[in-house]
Amino acid sequence: MRIVAADTGxxxxxxxxxxxxxxxxxxxxxxxxxKTASEVMVRFADPYNYDLxxxxxxxxxxxxxxxxxxxxxxxxxxxDSTLGGIxxxxxxxxxxxxxxxxxxxxxxxxxxxxxxxxxxxxxWEETGIEVVAIGKSSVPIRIAEIYSGIYSAxxxxxxxxxxxxxxxxxxxYMEVKVEGSKLVGRSLDPREYGLFGVVEFEVxxxxxxxxxxxxxxxxxxxxxxxxxx
Amino acid sequence: MRIVAADTGxxxxxxxxxxxxxxxxxxxxxxxxxKTASEVMVRFADPYNYDLxxxxxxxxxxxxxxxxxxxxxxxxxxxDSTLGGIxxxxxxxxxxxxxxxxxxxxxxxxxxxxxxxxxxxxxWEETGIEVVAIGKSSVPIRIAEIYSGIYSAxxxxxxxxxxxxxxxxxxxYMEVKVEGSKLVGRSLDPREYGLFGVVEFEVxxxxxxxxxxxxxxxxxxxxxxxxxx
Amino acid sequence: MRIVAADTGxxxxxxxxxxxxxxxxxxxxxxxxxKTASEVMVRFADPYNYDLxxxxxxxxxxxxxxxxxxxxxxxxxxxDSTLGGIxxxxxxxxxxxxxxxxxxxxxxxxxxxxxxxxxxxxxWEETGIEVVAIGKSSVPIRIAEIYSGIYSAxxxxxxxxxxxxxxxxxxxYMEVKVEGSKLVGRSLDPREYGLFGVVEFEVxxxxxxxxxxxxxxxxxxxxxxxxxx
Numbered sequence: 001m002r003i004v005a006a007d008t009g010x011x012x013x014x015x016x017x018x019x020x021x022x023x024x025x026x027x028x029x030x031x032x033x034x035k036t037a038s039e040v041m042v043r044f045a046d047p048y049n050y051d052l053x054x055x056x057x058x059x060x061x062x063x064x065x066x067x068x069x070x071x072x073x074x075x076x077x078x079x080d081s082t083l084g085g086i087x088x089x090x091x092x093x094x095x096x097x098x099x100x101x102x103x104x105x106x107x108x109x110x111x112x113x114x115x116x117x118x119x120x121x122x123x124w125e126e127t128g129i130e131v132v133a134i135g136k137s138s139v140p141i142r143i144a145e146i147y148s149g150i151y152s153a154x155x156x157x158x159x160x161x162x163x164x165x166x167x168x169x170x171x172x173y174m175e176v177k178v179e180g181s182k183l184v185g186r187s188l189d190p191r192e193y194g195l196f197g198v199v200e201f202e203v204x205x206x207x208x209x210x211x212x213x214x215x216x217x218x219x220x221x222x223x224x225x226x227x228x229x
Numbered sequence: 230m231r232i233v234a235a236d237t238g239x240x241x242x243x244x245x246x247x248x249x250x251x252x253x254x255x256x257x258x259x260x261x262x263x264k265t266a267s268e269v270m271v272r273f274a275d276p277y278n279y280d281l282x283x284x285x286x287x288x289x290x291x292x293x294x295x296x297x298x299x300x301x302x303x304x305x306x307x308x309d310s311t312l313g314g315i316x317x318x319x320x321x322x323x324x325x326x327x328x329x330x331x332x333x334x335x336x337x338x339x340x341x342x343x344x345x346x347x348x349x350x351x352x353w354e355e356t357g358i359e360v361v362a363i364g365k366s367s368v369p370i371r372i373a374e375i376y377s378g379i380y381s382a383x384x385x386x387x388x389x390x391x392x393x394x395x396x397x398x399x400x401x402y403m404e405v406k407v408e409g410s411k412l413v414g415r416s417l418d419p420r421e422y423g424l425f426g427v428v429e430f431e432v433x434x435x436x437x438x439x440x441x442x443x444x445x446x447x448x449x450x451x452x453x454x455x456x457x458x
Numbered sequence: 459m460r461i462v463a464a465d466t467g468x469x470x471x472x473x474x475x476x477x478x479x480x481x482x483x484x485x486x487x488x489x490x491x492x493k494t495a496s497e498v499m500v501r502f503a504d505p506y507n508y509d510l511x512x513x514x515x516x517x518x519x520x521x522x523x524x525x526x527x528x529x530x531x532x533x534x535x536x537x538d539s540t541l542g543g544i545x546x547x548x549x550x551x552x553x554x555x556x557x558x559x560x561x562x563x564x565x566x567x568x569x570x571x572x573x574x575x576x577x578x579x580x581x582w583e584e585t586g587i588e589v590v591a592i593g594k595s596s597v598p599i600r601i602a603e604i605y606s607g608i609y610s611a612x613x614x615x616x617x618x619x620x621x622x623x624x625x626x627x628x629x630x631y632m633e634v635k636v637e638g639s640k641l642v643g644r645s646l647d648p649r650e651y652g653l654f655g656v657v658e659f660e661v662x663x664x665x666x667x668x669x670x671x672x673x674x675x676x677x678x679x680x681x682x683x684x685x686x687x
Contacts, residue, residue: 001245001246035442139444190419218595219647263670368672
């Protein structure tokens with residue numbers, strides 16, 4: 001099975017570790033044995049001017065996933081919304097009302113589906129490829145999340161060169177390590193059986209970095225970069 | 230404490246990774262230090278003709294657990310139904326209605342208890358051994374689950390000899406490895422502190438196998454066997 | 459950020475592994491990189507005469523946390539009650555009614571807040587330090603929990619010298635090891651990224667000990683000490 005999935009992650013934190021906005025949306029192509037990506041596309045957001053309601057993230061993910069899917073022609077697209085795997089092209093108002101989700105979630109999806117349902121329908125008509133709202137159950141979405149963490153570290157290195165200091169909250173239970181001219185992100189959950197991602201990146205001179213637990217949010221790590229100058 | 234427990238697991242999957250039916254029911258005797266089984270009994274189901282509602286599984290588990298208990302005389306039997314540890318011999322209609330479970334769960338148990346309650350009562354009267362519905366909290370049930378995964382791999386090797394190719398979904402976060410003339414199953418959750426099982430088995434010539442994440446169900450692995458011929 | 463947190467843990471178990479009472483309340487000071495404590499205070503309870511409703515634990519934790527905070531002047535105090543991080547000095551009846559918790563939880567907090575709210579208010583007025591009910595999301599609370607497990611092992615060694623045999627249930631997914639003249643407690647969840655604690659302790663002669671899974675409560679270990687005499 002060849003699956004395209006997208007996710008958004010990595011958050012700029014203030015000095016009290018409160019999130020200001022998200023950093024990177026990533027779309028990935030994942031193929032057997034489903035441990036990492038064979039194609040990756042990234043789009044950086046402006047974390048200082050970000051809609052934290054979750055609507056911006058899912059719109060960005062849908063757009064980027066379709067952009068990658070046009071190129072690689074997968075069997076299916078996974079979207080990070082946990083609606084039991086329903087096809088997004090079928091998300092009209094009565095269908096949303098029948099979902100076993102919160103009233104708040106229904107409102108958000110009624111709003112989102114105005115754009116996303118026609119987009120999914122059009123893409124399916126043209127290509128036969130479904131966009132399914134599978135969410136947290138999907139391994140490719142987790143791999144996209146791991147890549148969003150790696151690209152958030154890339155962003156942090158560049159930002160710290162400019163601003164001198166930046167604190168990033170990584171996606172859930174993953175770490176990022178510098179290994180030569182690569183950034184490697186790995187799931188810390190052994191039950192996920194070794195999910196990882198690799199991005200080529202040369203860390204600029206004059207920076208130091210630390211990875212440590214976010215004291216306010218168990219199982220999430222912080223990636224902090226400081227300029228030595 | 231000497232505990233008998235039973236569980237059913239391992240699923241035959243189709244090429245879209247959808248489950249067709251379950252493979253193996255296993256009863257185990259677990260004794261201190263509670264990391265593996267000291268006695269094991271297995272009963273294979275017909276996964277191509279399986280009632281996936283969960284009723285077949287629990288009936289098979291009850292029967293097999295009692296069969297093993299007759300032989301090894303444990304202190305208690307653990308059944309894989311999460312009803313807070315209630316004694317199955319006490320599950321009459323008013324008691325089931327008072328349980329803090331879903332209406333759907335109550336219907337299933339009213340149906341099941343017609344057979345299982347008298348069986349548990351009779352066994353308790355004859356032996357003094359209780360059957361308790363403890364479910365996911367029980368370590369012996371997890372050990373039975375791990376053995377069901379190992380026996381599903383045994384089944385997969387035999388099935389692949391006949392059919393050329395078979396895809397099995399293992400129980401949650403466990404792996405199966407071939408180590409010499411043994412199949413070893415291990416929990417992937419380090420919080421479970423090293424739960425495992427071992428089954429003697431000589432892999433037939435001419436087969437190859439792979440273990441990888443199920444892309445549609447995070448934290449579950451797939452065990453795939455293919456004939457080289 | 460310098461955080462004081464407190465937690466209570468370690469339970470004496472009877473021979474059927476049922477908890478009789480809790481053993482140790484610990485307050486810790488946790489500082490960057492948030493993996494262990496830089497200051498620790500412990501208060502032992504009488505586990506054979508213990509209020510298991512949870513009220514005794516939280517009162518002990520509040521008192522001990524404030525005692526440590528007076529000494530080390532942290533930025534904030536974390537209390538092990540999962541109320542979304544609300545300030546305890548603000549917990550009056552209307553605020554408790556508005557919390558998204560169970561009716562039972564509201565009753566408990568209405569009772570508790572009679573003592574704890576004035577205590578938190580007074581401490582905040584004198585020092586500017588908030589006590590927040592952050593609960594399971596807090597890493598310092600987890601570190602306090604790990605220390606409560608280590609001190610429960612300390613207690614078990616002493617108790618076994620007197621009584622010959624004692625069974626302790628450790629806090630969730632952690633182990634305690636004797637390493638030279640130290641007791642080391644470590645989280646078994648790799649997603650927590652290496653949280654640990656160390657206590658100086660010389661194990662008395664003539665004792666043997668075992669650590670193994672609690673068969674009735676998955677992901678919890680038992681620490682059992684027996685006198686050789």
